[in-house]
Amino acid sequence: SGSSTNSNGPISKPRRVMVIGGDGFCGWATSLHLSNKNYEVAVVDSLVRRLFDHQLGIDSLTPISSIQNRIRRWKALTGKTMQLYIGDICDFEFLSEAFKSFEPDVVVHFGEQRSAPYSMIDRSRAVFTQHNNVIGTLNVLFAIKEFSEECHLVKLGTMGEYGTPNIDIEEGYLTITHNGRTDTLPYPKQASSFYHLSKVHDSHNIAFTCKAWGIRATDLNQGVVYGVRTDETTLHEELCNRFDYDGVFGTALNRFCVQAAVGHPLTVYGKGGQTRGYLDIRDTVQCVELAIANPAKPGEFRVFNQFTEQFSVNDLAGLVTKAGKKLGLEVQTISVPNPRVEAEEHYYNAKHRKLIELGLKPHVLSDSLLDSLLNVAIQFKDRVDHSQIMPNISWKKIGVKPRTAPVQL
Amino acid sequence: SGSSTNSNGPISKPRRVMVIGGDGFCGWATSLHLSNKNYEVAVVDSLVRRLFDHQLGIDSLTPISSIQNRIRRWKALTGKTMQLYIGDICDFEFLSEAFKSFEPDVVVHFGEQRSAPYSMIDRSRAVFTQHNNVIGTLNVLFAIKEFSEECHLVKLGTMGEYGTPNIDIEEGYLTITHNGRTDTLPYPKQASSFYHLSKVHDSHNIAFTCKAWGIRATDLNQGVVYGVRTDETTLHEELCNRFDYDGVFGTALNRFCVQAAVGHPLTVYGKGGQTRGYLDIRDTVQCVELAIANPAKPGEFRVFNQFTEQFSVNDLAGLVTKAGKKLGLEVQTISVPNPRVEAEEHYYNAKHRKLIELGLKPHVLSDSLLDSLLNVAIQFKDRVDHSQIMPNISWKKIGVKPRTAPVQL
Ligand SMILES: NC(=O)c1ccc[n+]([C@@H]2O[C@H](COP(=O)([O-])OP(=O)(O)OC[C@H]3O[C@@H](n4cnc5c(N)ncnc54)[C@H](O)[C@@H]3O)[C@@H](O)[C@H]2O)c1
Numbered sequence A, B: 001s002g003s004s005t006n007s008n009g010p011i012s013k014p015r016r017v018m019v020i021g022g023d024g025f026c027g028w029a030t031s032l033h034l035s036n037k038n039y040e041v042a043v044v045d046s047l048v049r050r051l052f053d054h055q056l057g058i059d060s061l062t063p064i065s066s067i068q069n070r071i072r073r074w075k076a077l078t079g080k081t082m083q084l085y086i087g088d089i090c091d092f093e094f095l096s097e098a099f100k101s102f103e104p105d106v107v108v109h110f111g112e113q114r115s116a117p118y119s120m121i122d123r124s125r126a127v128f129t130q131h132n133n134v135i136g137t138l139n140v141l142f143a144i145k146e147f148s149e150e151c152h153l154v155k156l157g158t159m160g161e162y163g164t165p166n167i168d169i170e171e172g173y174l175t176i177t178h179n180g181r182t183d184t185l186p187y188p189k190q191a192s193s194f195y196h197l198s199k200v201h202d203s204h205n206i207a208f209t210c211k212a213w214g215i216r217a218t219d220l221n222q223g224v225v226y227g228v229r230t231d232e233t234t235l236h237e238e239l240c241n242r243f244d245y246d247g248v249f250g251t252a253l254n255r256f257c258v259q260a261a262v263g264h265p266l267t268v269y270g271k272g273g274q275t276r277g278y279l280d281i282r283d284t285v286q287c288v289e290l291a292i293a294n295p296a297k298p299g300e301f302r303v304f305n306q307f308t309e310q311f312s313v314n315d316l317a318g319l320v321t322k323a324g325k326k327l328g329l330e331v332q333t334i335s336v337p338n339p340r341v342e343a344e345e346h347y348y349n350a351k352h353r354k355l356i357e358l359g360l361k362p363h364v365l366s367d368s369l370l371d372s373l374l375n376v377a378i379q380f381k382d383r384v385d386h387s388q389i390m391p392n393i394s395w396k397k398i399g400v401k402p403r404t405a406p407v408q409l
């Protein structure tokens, strides 16, 4: 395989990186970035995310090419190749063949259903989400054990696993003194959608296999990612990344920028005090590269909180309003009934030192808003589907019936 | 339905109890006990446990009747009827029909793949276990939300969810002070098999639905159950409960009693310092009845640690040796290589006050050993399959290939 593995120590120079979910938002940007840094990259993806878009009648704000054309274009521009394996990681035969053929030193696992609202549409999507994510990850763990025991698993988790406890959020573990005795235990989890729960399940499953089988893993508890441009995606329009702004897959800040661009008031859910960690997509790719370059030890289950700044929803609305003004946009804000079940005012202080210690140089939102977000939203504002702007999935109204009302055209 | 529900308070007198997994070890004893106490009982079971036994070539030490004959015999003896729904709760259409037809006030959910070694046989059983347990429980939650919102879920968890932390184990929650702030959070989980992990996943999923939908639930984190006889199962041989002693489904104490009865040395795994909570099957049925009679409030996720005494494996071996002597048995003990990955010497102090406060009157092991365990083992010792006595599933050797070597006859 050309990799330099060492059976009782870390892989000294990991080179072969399998990116599961490599056609998605984080995965595509990461695949390009790693390929650019001369890693051998294989994209593994079922393309199911493109199917969700078709089924829900939503689309990326930015026009995106097929994965085949993306990879061809990258080769044409840079001479660098990427392997492509199209299939579902819940299909273990497929996954095994991909492992045996590519022989990864590292697996970066982005390949999950990642929308909280999607997981709250109906019973069958809730079940799909937990099945797809939990069984897919179990299969990845078994494939590593069987075919590539030294392989480092870099798994995308979410800051949402922690919920909003009234104490500081640490990176994965918490040292607890109780009745005079002390132990360092997994940080208690309080997820608040079937999607976020699936990540909690994954984390527990991975931690167990690290202990029982000696798997080396890094769980990246990522905050909300914003932005679309990276050094590589801007090289050619066929490399352009997706930009989700709809009520199902769009994350808070992307949605606000599109709303500002089309003159729709920013839709703050409830009181707007909901505070979370955020990061630029350019920092996602940096973080993953840092995790790869500094692998976990065999048997180690390492957890990094992957975000750069904390904001409340009201903070975000304020920042978008201010940046909009600079671009001549008149931005209003309205409060809409919160479709989620979550605290709207709460303490939030999450640690995020470990990636900084490894060398992460964060981008800050106030800059990115102007140079990579609002202007993208404005550039493509004619592509905005106004019917996708309001949220329409309620945490409480979820029922067992498939949401298959006749499609509104 | 005859039940007295109250749309904004607890069900004052829950009467209609659906017992999922009612053909199993805990479920059958509980169904009989509740029926005897004049609850209306419906047994829901796919009978998949009987299939596992056939496939693995194992059998209950005690001869057990079909579920149909069990229920017929109970009716003949007492005049009491039980509804029977045979199907898989992962099949939501089946589960919906059972809910709509029976209209439960309470669901007692025992219906899971419950063996840690089974979940560690191979990849496909690991995946089956998590799928069966997690998706089955999700379906139960959706069925309650859709068809029976006031219904109280009494869900069987396991003490194994907590692992063996170096601090006291509390009942479900832990009040933590950290950097000068305090919160009460879910107790951190450290499960150590794919089975135990499935229970951790269930607990998180259930907690979320209590919060998001107002479901009322009691999670019974049960210790290791021993024994076979209850007041009802002893009424007739067709009511007899199962007694598992094999390396896959047999729990520690049952296995030791069978080993003592057939003159096999007691097989202590490793150092034998592994300490766990234990309870008599007669206490399982009492605990479930107490949980039903004192329901959780709407939105409450209540956790009880359901066990009565703590023992190390060495303690158990000592007790069986002593009790065996009284019955004229010469009992030896050997240490066998531990097939599991677990601490063999550790701190263990788990709280279990809440069920006592509700009125639980525990049986103690030293009595049960003589009046319900060793004598049962001796009575049926001619039925013991000696090839099932040694453990043969290793936590580390689990692979992706299905374990389907030609069956040894
Ligand atoms: N985008 C964010 O703000 C954010 C925040 C925190 C964590 N994350 C995590 O990062 C990862 C990537 O997120 P994203 O925004 O790029 O999502 P995305 O939907 O754009 O990409 C996910 C990709 O995985 C693929 N996939 C899903 N299930 C698969 C399966 N069973 N087999 C093969 N491929 C499969 C999809 O087709 C898709 O291309 C996810 O795990 C997500 O939970 C994202």
Ligand SMILES: NC(=O)c1ccc[n+]([C@@H]2O[C@H](COP(=O)([O-])OP(=O)(O)OC[C@H]3O[C@@H](n4cnc5c(N)ncnc54)[C@H](O)[C@@H]3O)[C@@H](O)[C@H]2O)c1
Pocket: B020, B021, B022, B023, B024, B025, B026, B027, B044, B045, B046, B047, B048, B049, B050, B087, B088, B089, B090, B109, B110, B111, B112, B113, B114, B132, B136, B156, B157, B158, B159, B222, B223, B224, B225, B226, B251
């Ligand atoms: N026996 C113990 O020592 C012990 C200890 C702690 C917790 N528990 C828990 O108590 C519960 C009952 O344990 P048990 O020892 O009676 O197990 P068991 O295997 O004897 O019974 C489980 C029953 O559930 C049924 N079942 C499984 N999956 C099903 C599905 N998808 N649909 C319908 N029915 C299904 C099986 O056919 C079986 O009859 C389990 O949840 C177990 O985890 C048991």
